[in-house]
Every structure is written in structure tokens, then in C-alpha cells.
Amino acid sequence: MSAPLQIGLLVFPKVTQLDFTGPLQVFAGLPGAKIHLIWKRIEPVPTDSVLVLTPTVTFADCPQLDVICVPGGAGADDLVNDEETLDFLRTQAKAAKYVTSVCTGSLVLGAAGLLEGYNAATHWSAMQYLTAFGATPTKTRVCVDRNRITGGGVTAGIDFALTLVSILADRKTAEAIQLGLEYNPAPPFNAGSPDAAPPDVVSFLKERMAARSAGRSDAMERAAMRLNQPA
Template sequence: MSDNQTHSRRTAFLTAAGATLGVGIAATAATAPAAAAVGGSRKPGQVQVAILLFDGFTALDAVGPYEALCRVPGVQVTTVAVRAGLVRTDTGELGIAAAKSLDQVPRPDIVVISGGGTKASMEDGRVLDWIRRAHRHSIWTTSVCTGSLMLGAAGLLRGVPATTYWAFRARLKEFGAIYTPGRFVESGKIITAAGVSAGIDMGLYLAARLAGERVGRAMELALEYDPEPPFGTGSPEKTDAETHALAMKLLTNPA
């Protein structure tokens, strides 16, 4: 497929997607620029989603969007890391394989940046350069949880409404972002999801953007995503200081 054909395909896709778009939570703009060239080993015509893994990522940050998107018609989801192979999560107990290296997927259509222990990756030029290059050609560049800090470190959030994990909201200002509450926040072609489970919400929203609301609704049912949290303490606005302190302790020292 030539660059011109790819451009035309994506332009047609975005036009069709705009016609079926439902309003996203805290959405500020819905139109995304067309991308330029096809990368990786997707089948012709497929939309490629690349989920970034790194040592210390949070499992659900990656797995939530993966499950919401991996069965959507015409979508290929792959996992990427600096090097292909097993990548350990933030607990060190669970490992998930990165199917491809960053070099093997230079121009995904959709970028998903996981969160978790992002400090090392925020200082890794290989990761930041890949994010910047991929963003130039992506349809959407997205993050889950503290993955937004990596977008910020790559220079993509200056003046951009965004969200992140509740404990790191203040840090968005360091990167010039405008903290905006919501399960996910859309601004142009950048979508940031709040903490951990919010990646499922964002993934289902993307499923609808890619294949229509009917498919989005079906995927929500396929995941049986009908949360009824037993305690109702899923945001700091809904809990007390003692629960807040314990949550932070469990996050930093789960043992």
C-alpha cells in the first residue's frame, strides 16, 4: 500500500468514524489528523494498536485496553517494548510478553502508553523518541494511568487537557498539561485515561470510534463490563484519609 493510499484510507476512516462518534467523557475535540505510512506486520487495511510495555508497568493498564480492542473487526493489537520478550509488571510477579520491539512498530495507528512505575521510562530516550515519532503519524495517541506522565515527558501535553492516576494529578502541571477530571479525556488526537481500570472505558470508546457504536456496545457486553464496586471508594473524592493512606501504602509496599 502506497503512502497516498494509506492517507486516503485513513482520511475515509476518520470521516466515517466522525459520523458514528458518541460524545466522550470530557471530550474537547474529536477530529484526528490522518497518518502517513503503514508500519509493523499488520494485514493490509488493518488498524494497528501498539500497547507500550516497560519494566514496572501496571498489568491492567495494558490488559484493559487490550481486551476492549483485540476482538474489534479490522483491528490488530500488539504489545511493544524496547526489546521484544518478557516484561515484568510493577509487582515483579507477573510477566507479559512484548510481541515486538519498538523498532519493529515505528508507525502504529493507535499508541497506548501503559502506566505504573514510569520513572525509568520517562528518562529513557529510546522510549520517548519512539513516542514522539509514533505520535507524528498516529490516528490517536493515548495513555492509561501514569502513562500520561510519559506523554508529558515526550513533550506532547503542553497546553493539553489531560487526566492521570489520582495520586499524580498535580504532576501534570510539570509538563504544561491542564488537569481535567474524567474517566478519560480527549483533546484532538490525544486521549488520556485516569487510573488503571479507566483504560477499559477508553478502550471501549476507541472500539466504538473504530467500528461503530454497535460494536462498542457489543464489546462492553462481551467483557461483561458492568461494574458495581463493593465499597464505592474508587476515587479520592469518595473516601476518607485513612483509606487514602492505606491505598498509598499498598501501592508502594504491597508486601
């Protein structure tokens, strides 16, 4: 009997829950997979919405993972300068088959030095930060570059996870999971990207995000400086 596939998703304060729960629901349908929800301690973790998550394993007790996945959210801006988290990711990445992320989780991988020389996707509002970590920003829902697989913003996490399942198992398994979830997107508005959304909607959202964007810029600058410091 083969050993179970070990899949770990990082949870952290102010994670965007859909970055996390979308892939989780897909992975839950993968036969032979053991899924871990990982954080520093076993304690309730608040998301960026009312939902609270409970980790299942700590950094210290986490087994070697076949897949490590970092979701995004406002809390990712804190993680890019959190050495305990970055060290955990570096250690896991050494033997993981796939190092992955959703949304701004790719910035955390970048801050850990795990995207240098790779193409990577992220949320449209954060694309400009990837180059500071040696990655090539790629405007796509899912970016596969060798064993680095990164998803775009939030809802792209479902596409990312289905793509990864097709690699870990096969296309039929991925399609069966998609069918079971009735994942057949037909959004009511054509406003899901800055290229498609009306200009006034794009401006409106950017104004709402301005304060957070300023804080993110500072965090990314500090993370890039720390990463590029001589050893």
C-alpha cells in the same frame, strides 16, 4: 480490502498489568485491528505483579501505528527520563491518528512533549505532575482532547478503550464488546476515588505510597527540566 488498523501498546518493566490488559482485551474485540505489544527488545517483561509479558515487536521493527497507547505503573517513573522510549513515542506520534495513555502513562507522553496544550487525565495521585509538561489536569475517567485520549487510573483503561473503539468504529461495536466482557461495574465498596473513600483509607494508602511518591517527584522534576531545556 482495507488495511488493518494498527494498534500498539507499550510494555515495559514494572508496568501495571491491568492498565495494559484491560484495554488489550477491549481492542482484541475490534474487527480489523492488528495489535502490537512493543518494547526495546523481544524478551520477557516483568509487570508490577507476578504476570510476565512478552513483546511482539521491537521499537526498531514497529510499523507506523494508527493508535499508540502508553499504560502506567511504577515503571513509568523510569520511562519519563528514558530518551530511547521518548524518541520512539515522538516518532510514532507524528503520523498516529490517536496518541493515548492509561493512568500514569500520560506522564510519559508529557515527558515526550506530546501533551503540551492538551487536557489530560491520569491517576489521582499523579495529577499535580501534568502541569510541568504543559498539560491541563482533567479529573475524569476518560479525557478526549482532539487526537489525545487519556484514561484515569488503572481500571479506567477499560472505559478509555471502549471510548476509543466507539471513535474508531462506532458505538454499537463498542457496546457489543462491553456486553461480551459483561463490563457492568458494581463495586462492593464506595472507595474507588479519594473523594469517595473514607478519610482513614485515603490516609492509609497515602502512607503506603509515600516512598514511591517521593521517587516519582524526583523523576518528574528531572523529566520536566530536560523537556524544557533550550534546543
